[in-house]
Amino acid sequence: MSDEPRLPPVTQIGMTSLALIVAGGIYLAAKLPEHVPLGPAIALLVLSAALLAGNMLALSRVRDFNWRRFWQVFRWALLAYAVTAGLIGYSFVRNGLRGGPLVVLSLSLVVYALHVPLLIAFTVARYDREPATEPASAT
Amino acid sequence: MSDVVLPAPAEAPPAPALPRPDFEIVPRKGLIGVAIVFAALIVAIAMDKLWPLTFFHVAFGAAWTILDLMLGFVLGPILGRLSPAARIELTIRLMPKMLLILPTVVTCTLAAGWQLGHFLHTIDSGYHLHGWIVASYIVVGIMAIIALGLLEPANVAVLFELKKPRPNPAVIQRLMKRFIFTAGITGAMQIATLVIMTKLASG
Numbered sequence: 571m572s573d574e575p576r577l578p579p580v581t582q583i584g585m586t587s588l589a590l591i592v593a594g595g596i597y598l599a600a601k602l603p604e605h606v607p608l609g610p611a612i613a614l615l616v617l618s619a620a621l622l623a624g625n626m627l628a629l630s631r632v633r634d635f636n637w638r639r640f641w642q643v644f645r646w647a648l649l650a651y652a653v654t655a656g657l658i659g660y661s662f663v664r665n666g667l668r669g670g671p672l673v674v675l676s677l678s679l680v681v682y683a684l685h686v687p688l689l690i691a692f693t694v695a696r697y698d699r700e701p702a703t704e705p706a707s708a709t
Numbered sequence: 710m711s712d713v714v715l716p717a718p719a720e721a722p723p724a725p726a727l728p729r730p731d732f733e734i735v736p737r738k739g740l741i742g743v744a745i746v747f748a749a750l751i752v753a754i755a756m757d758k759l760w761p762l763t764f765f766h767v768a769f770g771a772a773w774t775i776l777d778l779m780l781g782f783v784l785g786p787i788l789g790r791l792s793p794a795a796r797i798e799l800t801i802r803l804m805p806k807m808l809l810i811l812p813t814v815v816t817c818t819l820a821a822g823w824q825l826g827h828f829l830h831t832i833d834s835g836y837h838l839h840g841w842i843v844a845s846y847i848v849v850g851i852m853a854i855i856a857l858g859l860l861e862p863a864n865v866a867v868l869f870e871l872k873k874p875r876p877n878p879a880v881i882q883r884l885m886k887r888f889i890f891t892a893g894i895t896g897a898m899q900i901a902t903l904v905i906m907t908k909l910a911s912g
Contacts, residue, residue, distance in 0.1 A: 585858035592850035600843045604834055643865065646735070654816045657747060661820040664754050665827035686857045693862035694869045697880045 577635070577696060578628035583621050584689040590618035591678040598671050608670045615678055622685050629692065640695035647687030655683040732801045734868045739809045750817050754824045762828060765821030770906070773814045774899045777852075780807075781896020785889040793878065796885070797871060804868050811856070819849070831909070838909055845905045852898045860891040 594614035598606055629635075659679050662672060753761035784803070788796055826832030831842060867884040870876045 581858060581862070585854055588854045588858055589850075592854060596843065596846045596850055599832065599846055600839075601834055602832060639869070643869075647865075650812065653747070654812060657750060657816050657820050658823075660751065661754055661823045664757070665824055682857075686861070689858055690862045690865050693866045697866055697870060697877075697884070 575632075575634040577632060578625070580625055580629055580692045581689060583625045583628075584685050584692075587618045587621035587625070587681065587685050590614045590621070591681050594618070595675060595678055598675060602667075602671065606671055608674060611671075611674045615674055615681070618678070618681050622681055622688075625685070625688065629688075636695040636698045639698045640691045642691075643694045644687050644691035647690045648683065651683045651686050655679040730798070730801060732805060732868075732871075734805060734865070734872065735808055736805050739806065743809055743813050746813055746817065750820060753821060757824065757828060759825075759828060762821050762825040765817050766825045769814045769817035770822065770902075773811070773818050774902055776807075776811065776814065777892070777895045777899045780892040781899075782893070785892045785896075788885065789889055797876075797881070800867060800881075800885070801871055804864055808861075808864060808868070812861075815853075815856075838912070841905055841908055845902065845909070848898055848901045848905065852895050852902075855891050855894055855898075859887060860895065863887040863891070 594611040598611050659676055662675055750765055753765050788799060830836060863884045867881055870880050
């Protein structure tokens with residue numbers, strides 16, 4: 571099967587990244603409304619964001635990939651998940667979450683709203699073996 | 710650890726030309742319903758009253774649980790045993806709806822649930838059943854990771870494959886296996902949700 575293009579483990583890394591922000595969110599939510607030491611939640615968020623960046627970088631280097639389909643799906647999925655992240659964020663703001671925990675949870679929602687569309691678009695494009703188009707810069 | 714994609718369709722055995730009804734991957738008419746539900750959710754959170762928050766959390770949470778249990782333990786195994794033509798027919802009619810319904814019920818359940826917990830002070834760390842609340846966070850977290858990372862992408866990808874003039878049966882089979890497997894896991898996790906939520910409701 572040496573002629574099959576190899577792809578980076580985008581799904582595995584994406585799920586690990588999501589698991590990290592979920593863990594950070596549970597850590598914060600479990601201690602509210604008392605004062606919460608933010609260190610562990612920030613560490614988990616930074617790790618999660620680093621995995622997102624790594625995933626994007628690794629994927630951008632793949633040449634034999636249906637980028638046209640990837641961007642088509644990514645854009646619409648991003649819109650959908652930005653809406654759901656916005657609604658969950660609105661509920662945080664509405665019930666008085668402020669300061670550090672609000673910033674960490676909001677940034678976690680940003681990672682979520684970027685990583686889930688990336689996973690959806692990647693899964694669609696990897697099985698859509700039309701002739702490869704432009705590399706990652708294509709929109 | 711790296712993924713290997715399936716062979717290109719050109720190398721795969723020729724796909725049988727199965728009749729498929731035309732369909733929209735995302736039903737556009739359904740988006741109107743989603744927009745109405747989300748608008749009502751925003752109003753409910755802004756009002757911060759017990760009944761609307763309870764309605765959204767309980768009604769949509771129940772829909773989420775029932776859908777996951779149905780998909781995981783009833784429809785999933787049935788889908789696996791259907792003939793290819795019947796499976797495609799059911800998939801085309803079911804999956805686009807699931808693409809709208811599941812994220813909507815999950816968002817409403819979580820957003821209203823958080824606000825309801827704030828209203829009732831059940832999310833406070835001093836609440837006497839706080840351990841059960843944290844357990845619910847963990848169960849929902851695990852379900853979210855599986856659903857967002859595996860189930861939802863497989864759902865969308867299988868619909869794109871079925872939109873092609875000659876879908877690759879190997880790709881559909883692989884994605885449907887993933888969908889059914891993950892739906893089974895989330896279905897099992899929903900049993901834990903039922904245990905936790907009934908415990909919380911009964912105090």
